[in-house]
Amino acid sequence: MRTLRWRSAWTRGSLAPSTPAFSNFCRITISMARRAWVREQIRARPGNAFLHYLLAEVLNWRGPPAGSPEFQQALQAASDAVRLQPDLTLARNLLSRLYLDAGKVNPPSKQCREVLRATPQDPIALYRLMRALKMSGDPEAAKELPEVIRRFNEARALAARQEAQESSYRLVEDRGEGTQKK
Numbered sequence: 001m002r003t004l005r006w007r008s009a010w011t012r013g014s015l016a017p018s019t020p021a022f023s024n025f026c027r028i029t030i031s032m033a034r035r036a037w038v039r040e041q042i043r044a045r046p047g048n049a050f051l052h053y054l055l056a057e058v059l060n061w062r063g064p065p066a067g068s069p070e071f072q073q074a075l076q077a078a079s080d081a082v083r084l085q086p087d088l089t090l091a092r093n094l095l096s097r098l099y100l101d102a103g104k105v106n107p108p109s110k111q112c113r114e115v116l117r118a119t120p121q122d123p124i125a126l127y128r129l130m131r132a133l134k135m136s137g138d139p140e141a142a143k144e145l146p147e148v149i150r151r152f153n154e155a156r157a158l159a160a161r162q163e164a165q166e167s168s169y170r171l172v173e174d175r176g177e178g179t180q181k182k
Contacts, residue, residue, distance in 0.1 A: 034058045049085030052077045056094055066102040074098060082111075089115050089122065096128045100135070108132045123159055126152040 038055045045051060059074035075098045081091035096111035112129035115122050130148050133141040 031058065031061060034061075047084060049081045049088050049091065052081035052084060053088060053091040053094065056081065056091070056098075060094070060098065071098070071102075075102070086114070087118060089119060089125075093122075093124045093128070096125070096132075100128060100131055103135075105132050105136045109136075121151075121155040121158055123152060123155040126155055 035055070035058050038051060038058055042048070042051045042055060056074045056077035059070050059077060062070075064070035064074070075095070078091055078095040078098055081088055082095055085091070092111045092115045096108035096115075099108040099111065108128055109132040112125040112132065115125035116129070119125070126148060130145065130152055133145050133148060
C-alpha cells in the first residue's frame with residue numbers, strides 16, 4: 001500500500017525532487033533497502049556480531065518510539081550482537097542507549113560498566129552511565145555520580161585534544177634541498 005501511495009503522489013507531482021515529501025520518500029526507501037540488505041547478510045552469516053549491530057543501528061536510525069516493534073527489533077539485534085561478541089563496544093554502547101530510551105536503569109549501567117572495563121576513557125559509556133545513575137534515584141548512585149562526571153570531563157578533554165592534534169595542519173617548509181635552479 002505504501003508503494004501505491006508514493007506512486008500516486010509521484011503522478012500528482014507532489015513528489016517532485018525539490019519537495020520535502022521526496023526527501024522523506026528517499027530516506028524511507030534507503031532505510032528499507034539498508035534493512036533488507038543487512039538482514040540478507042545476517043541470513044548468510046548469522047554468527048557475525050557486527051551485522052547484528054549494524055541491523056540495530058539501521059532499525060534505530062529513524063528513532064522509533066520505545067516499545068514499538070521496530071524498537072524491539074533494534075533492541076534484540078543489539079542484544080544478539082553483544083551475545084555473539086561481548087567485547088564489541090559499539091554494540092554495548094548502542095544497547096545501553098536503547099535501554100535508556102526504554103526507561104530502564106540497571107541494564108544500561110551494566111552495559112556501560114562492561115565497556116568501561118575495556119576502555120576506561122570511553123566518553124559515550126561514561127555519559128550514558130551518568131544518565132543511568134541520575135535516572136536511578138538510588139542514594140548509592142548519587143555518591144558515585146561526581147566521580148563519573150569527573151571521569152567524563154577528563155575523557156571529553158582528552159578526546160578534544162586528540163581531535164585537535166589529528167586535525168591540525170603543520171606548515172612544512174621546503175628548502176629546496178636536492179633540487180638545482182638554473
